[in-house]
Amino acid sequence: MKRRFTREQRLTIIYGILCIVLIIVMLQLWLLMATMNAYLGGDQSVIFPAALASLIGLALNAGLLWYVFRMERRR
């Protein structure tokens, strides 16, 4: 049986998710700046790994957002 959350519980969950999403977004921002700096400096070695890491970050964020949508459908 799928559980329904009260508003207080949903607010706590959304705060937790927001914190994780913000941390990942800040890491992505740092990664983008570092990669741009490396690219402009002619260093190609970090470009693909950084893009992959950013994609993983996006996947994590999308997964958390999907959880929010799923939680709202249960209301």
Add this chain to the structure above:
Amino acid sequence: MNRRDQEHLTTSPDGRLPEEQPKWRQDFPIDWPEDHYVSRRDFTKFMVLTSLAFTAGQFWIVVQNFIRQRQGKLPLQKIADVAAVAIGGAVTFTYPQEHDSCLLLRTGENSFVAFSQKCTHLSCAVVPQPDKGRFHCPCHEGAFDMATGEPIAGPPRRPLPKINVEVRSGAVYATGIELRTI
């Protein structure tokens, strides 16, 4: 009254349950506690969109790098005759494209150095200051060493891209660009 009913402090104009309300009314709740939830949820959505933009930026760099690699070796281009540049003097030229402004400096009888004129901070044009042995960026007071192109003051962190030069039959030629990181 159960707990879920207690959460709803106000009743919608049509008297239906909040879950049965149209989307626009659910997104603009009257109750403060519900509004707190909606605003944080929407901020989370916006942050995920920002995450998508950063990822798109990363892949834009991948594409730009691919295009740069496909360009291959840069062409040989004559900059100036040796006699046309006085010792300690500088001339401007463009390389490899017509909008890529560069500076050629004659540091000795047979020694030349050339750098891109674009400041590595925000691409302002740097100007040579031979008396101080540096290139000066007037936009944000940045400075680069004239001999090496390394940043010595101000906001720039990366050295100026170095243009490889060769002297052939009394003329100076640009043969390539050496991008340098921190």
